[in-house]
Amino acid sequence: SFDRGPKCSAEELTFHKSTGKWTRKWENLKKFYSSPCSNFCLHTSFYFLYIILYAVVLVSQAKHEIHHEYLFSYYKEAILVFWQLSFIADMLYELSKIEFKWKTYLKNHLTDFTHNVLNFLWIILFILSGFLRVFPFAFDYDPIRILWAILIVLSSFFFYVSFIFSSIRILRVFDAHSFFGSIVVMMKKMAQTLFSFLIIFFVFWFTYAVVVIALLETTPSIETVVWNIFSNGAFEIFGDMNPD
DSSP: OOOOOOOOOHHHHHHHHHHHHHHHHHHHHHHHHTSHHHHHHHHHHHHHHHHHHHHHHHHHHHHSOOOTTOTTSSHHHHHHHHHHHHHHHHHHHHHHHTTTOHHHHHHHOHHHHHHHHHHHHHHHHHHHHHHHHTOGGGGGSHHHHHHHHHHHHHHHHHHHHHHHHHHHGGGGGGGGSHHHHHHHHHHHHHHHHHHHHHHHHHHHHHHHHHHHHHHSSSOOOTTTHHHHHHHHHHHHHHOOSOOO
């Protein structure tokens, strides 16, 4: 007689059916979230959340004094740092796939590289400034105090610049839209035209300011001549916004 093999019980058949059902659901779910459209929507949504978190950290810094010696004193700052480190880790992972060919990566991901460099700089400078605070006796020396102050200022500078750059990067999302993408292209062209106009405008600004300063009775000192050139040109051309 023909051997049909071992027979499965009703419970085993039910188990195999339920397992196959969940496997198919998992495969469909994996296909859906790995599709280009789903990836775009997920990455865009999380990036908006990242910008919102960044803005909350900046606003809280403006209202509350944050002691730089405690790097992870606030959970919002800790989440932000972790999020930014994940961007850097993702960049390193992409570089590892192309055997760390920097020229190839920069050719296709220049904005991502710039964003990660800004994040890396402010984090490193912040950690170094916090490391100096571990040794309070070192602040008895003027060079150490000056170095700490420079680190704090540079860290804050790159922190704010990184937020500006991160916010501007949102415009890349609108490139995929037929209507908003055309507006982004027009803004890019307008920025190039405005930059060219400012070069010519600053020539007239400088010339006008120098003539005004030359007609004044008092001669400005070396320390104030730069501000006098800027202020005379700005206040006379645009008007003093604060006459009091």
